[in-house]
Amino acid sequence: MFFPPSAPLSSLQKIPSSMVPCPILHPSVYKDYHPFVSRLFEEPCTVSNVENLMAPGIPYFIAHSSGTSNGVTKHFPKYRHPEHMSTSTAGTMAASNPVSKHGGKNCIAFSLGHRQVVQPLDHEGNIARRIPVCLMSTGTVRMHNDMAVERDQIYQSIRIPNNSSPLAVSYIPNYKSFLFMHALFALQEPNMELINTMFSTIFRDFCRVIEEQWETLVQCIEDGNVPELEATGPFIENLRRLFGGPNPERANYLRTIGKATDEPGWLKKIWPGLRTIVAISSGPFITVVPECHHFIGPDVVMQTLGINCSEAFLALAYDSRDPSLYKVVGSDEIIEFLNVNEPEEAKSLTQTWNVKLGEKYEVILTTRDGFWRYRLNDVIEVVGFDPTDGQPIIHYLERRNVHIRLANEITTEKQIQGAIAAVSDSLGYVSELCVSPDYRQTTPRYAFYLELQHSPGSDADLAPAKMHTYLQTHNQNYLKDSQAGKIGVPSVHILRRGTFGEYREWKAQVTNSASGQIKVPLVIWDEETRQWLSKMVEKEF
Template identity: 35%
Template sequence: MSPSQVPRPVHVLSPDLVSVLKNRVEATMLAIIKKNRHTRCFSESPAFAAFHSAIRNFGREDNDGISDDILLDTFRTTISLTTYDSYELFVAKFLSETCQEDDVRDMFSPGLPYHIAVTSSTSSPKPKFFCQYLHEGSMRYGGVKIQNRNGDLIRTIPVAMGSFETVRLRNGLKVENDHLNIILAAGEWVTSPVAVGFIREYRTFLLMHTLFALAHSKVETIFIVFTTSAVDMIRYMEEEWESLVASIETVGKPTDQPGWLLKIWPMLKSVISIGSGVFSVAVPKLRFHLGSDVQLRSLGFHSSKTHVATVYDPSDLNLFKATSQDIIEYFDVTKEENASSIVPPWLVEIGKHYEVVCTTHDGLWRYRLGDIVEIAGFDPTDGSPIICVTLNDEGKYAHNFAAFLD
């Protein structure tokens, strides 16, 4: 969708849009509750004790016979804000030296995870681990080795950055076959062979991608998670230029003129990368390298927990439409930290600041992402909130973007 085709956000939801948005969100929430209600974490964590107590007060030991309205109301009123502390005790069972199937099956969602996402540590001093399950319709290197009671290996679950696992899923690359995956050639839509994705050292990783990209003069799109990484890639390319061109045919030395990347890739049309929040610092430098003829587009609002929002206006790096594949709610930062301060998407107010709270198909909890957003309006087609990243009191972006990561 071009910028001229993007509908202007509305400031007030009509009754029809409220109904559409509310019905969609509640249907998703019910599906998540019913799917994950008997999981280990939800059944055993003290964070959800009030929910189970309320269910028992209805004369039920479980929620199988509870009406949808009561189930939704109980969830909203008893489950408050949760953090990684309450999650960590359960995910740690996957990281034990001898991971037993009986200890981890049905932990956050039925079955075993498809992938364990490792965060980039942008929001905390140490990485966090989040189990992600393979759901219907979802687009979701050593790994965790799951054993049965006899000690036999039954499953290897990859543990890696979410962006790498997305590539795995798209190409059907199973971790058990990595000894074969590593020799695969580049796909039709990429310049680098699969083996480059296995490089762990950051600088070498970017330089190898650069080397293969320089050998393709017909590159049209650069897809990279962070704008800061894009600037790092260009800086490393300048520093190692002689070594790089010695490995391929000469392409001409880069200059310090605006838009000089087009001399290397004359067909370059767009760079897709996260350029909001803390990563906005790299945007001016990247625009200098690209010039005015190459479009810089956002990757969206992602985290290791969920896909929060999609790009709303391609020309605006800081405007996003909240998604509905998981449950995105909003904590009113001016109120006390409890369940009553969590606002559903159809009740948020234009111009107000909220912290993003998510409940996903991968776990029944109201997780605080730590991201502060401002409500810019609503999509006139389906009522979804349109959000932008805001500044905190220190004048810094209160956002821990790290697409697919944390």
């Protein structure tokens, strides 16, 4: 409520507080920044037009999203800040590739490739900076280690002493070739202690490559041969030079173990010293965790480094026993919380020290890279507080805007996951999944595309009805619309084994994204992807 400057103070005091409206909250979204970010992609790009654009100086790299929510790629300029302003990021980078006290090696399956390079020109027309457009993880590794794009050929010729793979492997753009080469160099190394693949889905694909290509991989180790695969041509000379020659002793050891995938802990037999798998396994990545544990066995710890999205660094892993448990970072960004059960008003925005136990919040970020009160759309639940510094301990729950709707219902990510859990006794364990609208009949319905860890159960044909019942029980609008004949019983499509790994490879090629870090959207709307999935169906219920 506005009062002119001449209004006496007493007139303000007479207004009941109930009559003073609470300001409506207007946090920012990506489209608010697009006019500024787009300057970096203008031709020609000039320093005068992009310097001090979002933060002081020129960006070190530009992070691009994988576009899983709506298929549209977003770009986030990232600047180099003093280390004391990014302590959690620096600590996470150190933990992602630790130096072993026992002389063990790490397999670090990160990409170092980029989608393009932005080259702003100074006033004389010279290139002032080469800015890679890449994944957040790629750019963070580059920035932390000061890996300039113009020195990439040098990096591709070296091997970091505590890593199993030479850096050239991390530049391979083809997903299958990328995983095969990491597997080949890892299998050659008997003293593996840590495997870091960023996401649990990538680790699962890594394990399947070893399983499916076992004989070829072992033969390559025996012969000292590095085969030239798709997209490895520019790097093959360095890969062969750094492979180390024939190793019949290691090959014989691997043949003695054999492809023992039926028993838990196969990888522990391959690498007796294996201790840790680093891979995000909360939220949509949790479904493959049982399969991952089957490969590694009970004695290998599976942990995550934290929540590090394209926008900013949000949280650190808190307890390896619970992959969805994180501690909010108190140093890198300004983090606020919007209660999801209250109106979107300013009074609903809560600071870190005022969050309440058991409440659910959407994360709102203000970053040192120029985003102000930015909606992240990630929903968390506060489950405790760290006794050492009082920072909130959170469970990651879901994306706020991920849902499917065919009529008047809105079915959330949590409800979709619940429907899958409700049919695990009929179908067997679901390794990965997505859901899409099915318009093949007069009444639309949900189409669940599922990849199973094993073959479907004997009563798999009961799964659609069980899903339907679950959704009716947990979603009142779904119940009403299904009873009114607006939504039919879901269809269940069993995909052939390895489909989602092939999806990641396909999307990496289509979108020119880095190998191994494509996420599968939970809800698929675009017709191209739906048609692609339909070709992978082995059985439909």
